[in-house]
Amino acid sequence: MSMIPTMRHVRGFDVVRPLSIGMLMFMMLPLVFLPLLSIFIFGTSKGLASFWSALTASEAVFALKLSMVTSFWATVFNVVFGLFAAYVISRHNFWGRNALIVTISLPTAIPTAVAGFALLLLWGPYGTLGRFLAPHGIQIMFTAGAIILANIFVTFPLAFGVIKPVFDTMSRSLEEASATIGATRWQTFWHVTLPSLRGAIVSGALLTFARAVGEFGSTILVSGNLAGRTQTAPLYIFAKFNEGQIEAANAIAIVLALFSFLIFSVLFFAREWLDVD
Amino acid sequence: MRVVAYMKRRSLPGLFLLLVLLAASSCLPKPPAESGGINITLYGFSVMKESLEKAIYPAFAAKWKREHGEDVRFTSSFAGSETITNQILQGVGAEIGIFSIDRDPQRLKEKGFVTADWHTGPHQGIINKTPFVILVRKGNPKGIHDFADLAKPGVRLIHPDPVSSGGAQWSILGIYGSELKLSEKQSGEPDKARALQTLQAIWKNVISTPGSAREARTTFELGNGDALVTYELEGLLMKQANAPIEIVVPQATIFSEHPAVVIDRNVPAEKRQVIDAFMQYLWSDEAQQAFVKFNFYSVTSDAFNTANKEFGHVEIPFGVDYFGGWAKAYPDVIEKIFRDQVQRRK
Numbered sequence: 001m002s003m004i005p006t007m008r009h010v011r012g013f014d015v016v017r018p019l020s021i022g023m024l025m026f027m028m029l030p031l032v033f034l035p036l037l038s039i040f041i042f043g044t045s046k047g048l049a050s051f052w053s054a055l056t057a058s059e060a061v062f063a064l065k066l067s068m069v070t071s072f073w074a075t076v077f078n079v080v081f082g083l084f085a086a087y088v089i090s091r092h093n094f095w096g097r098n099a100l101i102v103t104i105s106l107p108t109a110i111p112t113a114v115a116g117f118a119l120l121l122l123w124g125p126y127g128t129l130g131r132f133l134a135p136h137g138i139q140i141m142f143t144a145g146a147i148i149l150a151n152i153f154v155t156f157p158l159a160f161g162v163i164k165p166v167f168d169t170m171s172r173s174l175e176e177a178s179a180t181i182g183a184t185r186w187q188t189f190w191h192v193t194l195p196s197l198r199g200a201i202v203s204g205a206l207l208t209f210a211r212a213v214g215e216f217g218s219t220i221l222v223s224g225n226l227a228g229r230t231q232t233a234p235l236y237i238f239a240k241f242n243e244g245q246i247e248a249a250n251a252i253a254i255v256l257a258l259f260s261f262l263i264f265s266v267l268f269f270a271r272e273w274l275d276v277d
Numbered sequence: 278m279r280v281v282a283y284m285k286r287r288s289l290p291g292l293f294l295l296l297v298l299l300a301a302s303s304c305l306p307k308p309p310a311e312s313g314g315i316n317i318t319l320y321g322f323s324v325m326k327e328s329l330e331k332a333i334y335p336a337f338a339a340k341w342k343r344e345h346g347e348d349v350r351f352t353s354s355f356a357g358s359e360t361i362t363n364q365i366l367q368g369v370g371a372e373i374g375i376f377s378i379d380r381d382p383q384r385l386k387e388k389g390f391v392t393a394d395w396h397t398g399p400h401q402g403i404i405n406k407t408p409f410v411i412l413v414r415k416g417n418p419k420g421i422h423d424f425a426d427l428a429k430p431g432v433r434l435i436h437p438d439p440v441s442s443g444g445a446q447w448s449i450l451g452i453y454g455s456e457l458k459l460s461e462k463q464s465g466e467p468d469k470a471r472a473l474q475t476l477q478a479i480w481k482n483v484i485s486t487p488g489s490a491r492e493a494r495t496t497f498e499l500g501n502g503d504a505l506v507t508y509e510l511e512g513l514l515m516k517q518a519n520a521p522i523e524i525v526v527p528q529a530t531i532f533s534e535h536p537a538v539v540i541d542r543n544v545p546a547e548k549r550q551v552i553d554a555f556m557q558y559l560w561s562d563e564a565q566q567a568f569v570k571f572n573f574y575s576v577t578s579d580a581f582n583t584a585n586k587e588f589g590h591v592e593i594p595f596g597v598d599y600f601g602g603w604a605k606a607y608p609d610v611i612e613k614i615f616r617d618q619v620q621r622r623k
Contacts, residue, residue: 124368139368141368224354224364225354226318226352227352227353242488242491242492243326243355243491243495244491
């Protein structure tokens with residue numbers, strides 16, 4: 001009955017190893033590999049020249065730039081905020097602390113479309129706050145600012161989620177030692193605490209950035225989706241797909257796919273490199 | 278090891294340097310639309326894209342430059358008619374809207390976005406029109422020759438979503454009205470029960486409801502479904518691109534009529550002149566002929582329409598006035614017939 005274990009022992013060869021690896025790859029084939037592959041096949045089906053001209057169309061270039069810039073600022077904000085929030089929450093115990101942790105994590109589960117219209121209901125020209133700003137000519141929605149706000153909302157928990165566990169497990173003895181030799185709180189934070197968070201900060205930033213670049217659901221609601229003005233790369237892809245220009249959509253999709261591949265590769269190696277302490 | 282430790286110590290300032298560099302280069306990209314001249318923001322329903330971008334915009338910009346020496350640029354967004362209306366209601370800065378259905382500017386008027394009555398303009402504010410047709414696969418394998426054939430079992434139909442698409446609402450009026458017209462022709466009385474039954478049977482065959490007519494066309498072009506109900510111009514554009522499809526013109530079908538409206542609330546006083554000039558231009562011979570070239574029917578001249586040899590022949594054409602205008606057609610057909618008796622019935 002027990003053929004396989006016997007064989008394994010006899011031949012000194014673990015059948016389960018290639019079998020399980022092969023099975024893993026096979027399962028990922030239709031779920032991830034093939035869908036990604038079809039983007040590449042379709043995007044280049046009309047030749048590299050048409051792929052290139054789709055990529056360098058002025059609206060496409062603008063959309064990519066806009067995505068990068070808005071995601072960058074959302075990342076800066078969320079890393080600084082995540083660092084601050086993780087510091088406060090893991091160093092102090094206070095009433096409402098757990099509720100705060102839950103609230104920070106909420107955007108993970110909220111549909112991005114809800115994030116979008118929640119922002120519209122607040123900042124829109126007829127929104128709770130927006131209606132008081134509109135008469136002064138201040139409009140946040142349907143500008144790049146709205147895209148940044150939406151990115152901040154949907155990526156809110158990411159950097160915090162990576163940084164907080166490191167804070168939690170960090171040995172306090174180094175900080176205490178630093179304090180006993182006369183360092184101020186700020187010096188301790190800058191020279192002792194922060195350096196040990198390097199890995200977490202870099203991976204938190206990359207995760208936030210990658211997620212923000214791909215954001216669609218909230219952006220389509222708050223940006224106004226004007227080509228060459230407030231249209232981000234994912235919106236451009238969606239618009240081109242709807243227009244039936246599937247090659248144009250695919251060209252940008254390829255760029256974003258390669259981009260996320262790059263980000264996660266960097267993430268993988270950066271962690272190994274920065275986290276050894 | 279010491280080198281690694283050194284690099285690690287150095288990497289934090291390095292990281293900050295990188296951030297500063299990135300920040301410095303991270304000024305928002307300059308939209309090409311704002312680099313001088315006048316910019317007009319136009320939101321249009323999905324299938325308006327080609328005629329506007331390829332013909333109307335450049336021709337008007339050239340004309341304005343000739344007459345006033347100023348550059349005019351257009352920024353536009355295209356989506357389902359109901360979708361762009363909702364965007365405008367949320368506050369996007371559209372200065373001109375081109376809608377599939379009259380109900381949409383009506384909604385904007387009720388909320389104070391549009392103050393003038395566009396019906397008093399030329400041709401009741403309608404800039405062009407087009408009949409609703411059925412697109413099928415090459416060789417018409419499912420044998421579809423009229424709307425009623427879409428109800429046959431086994432036909433998989435792509436139909437835009439009437440919640441977001443004006444074209445979808447035209448299509449529903451077209452199917453329902455076509456059955457009324459045909460029964461009227463056969464027995465002298467429009468048979469409402471028959472029209473309802475046909476609509477119900479057709480809706481059972483719908484496999485996908487994309488958000489706009491253009492999205493529905495893309496879904497169909499990707500090989501989904503046996504048939505698509507849409508604007509005739511979509512079928513003609515597809516045929517010109519050598520798509521393997523055939524256009525089936527129903528015996529009786531509706532002509533959709535598309536209003537262009539100034540969103541008064543969003544128009545600053547200094548832009549009024551150029552926007553009014555653009556609106557007038559839409560009914561000029563040059564613009565109307567451009568629409569015909571892009572397979573819309575002109576509203577100003579039937580002579581222009583005969584120039585397009587691709588137009589199919591509609592034996593019994595009708596318009597939304599057959600239902601008493603949109604003010605009646607929307608509550609009576611879209612709400613009471615379609616929403617209450619077709620969509621909700623399972």
